[in-house]
Amino acid sequence: MRELIILHVNGERREVAVLPHHTLLEVLREDLGLIGTKHGCELGECGACTVLIDGLPVLSCLTLPVEVQESEIITIEGLEQNGKLHPLQETFAELGAAQCGYCTPGILLSGVALLREHAQPTREQIKEALAGNLCRCTGYTKIYEAVEAAAERMRAGGGVS
Numbered sequence: 001m002r003e004l005i006i007l008h009v010n011g012e013r014r015e016v017a018v019l020p021h022h023t024l025l026e027v028l029r030e031d032l033g034l035i036g037t038k039h040g041c042e043l044g045e046c047g048a049c050t051v052l053i054d055g056l057p058v059l060s061c062l063t064l065p066v067e068v069q070e071s072e073i074i075t076i077e078g079l080e081q082n083g084k085l086h087p088l089q090e091t092f093a094e095l096g097a098a099q100c101g102y103c104t105p106g107i108l109l110s111g112v113a114l115l116r117e118h119a120q121p122t123r124e125q126i127k128e129a130l131a132g133n134l135c136r137c138t139g140y141t142k143i144y145e146a147v148e149a150a151a152e153r154m155r156a157g158g159g160v161s
Contacts, residue, residue: 023065
């Protein structure tokens, strides 16, 4: 039996009838059609399903939607503002930080949360913030460089925070 709940996703109030055993990941993808959030391990170990909840990176595969009804949820689809990519999305593209792209949404959202907390993160802070996001295609160096470049761009006034 489905339960009617209200979620605040990407700046919109969404009323959705959810199955009580479905995770936020399943509701975002299957009920709301937001397929940028990826199914990965579904055990909370890979970070592919990362979304921002009240600005913090959270694994949507381990989160029940009823627990976050009063929270603001941001998925990769909600990262751009007024048709403009976030500076981290721009630097990822410019520097070739993404390979197959499967892990990219989760890494981007974790990186955005870091940049909101630390305007000039150290390489160690970047590594720590992204430690829960696994990438099988890269050696992470370009990912770290993209976060550093985005931080510089944002400090120079070239984007949202």
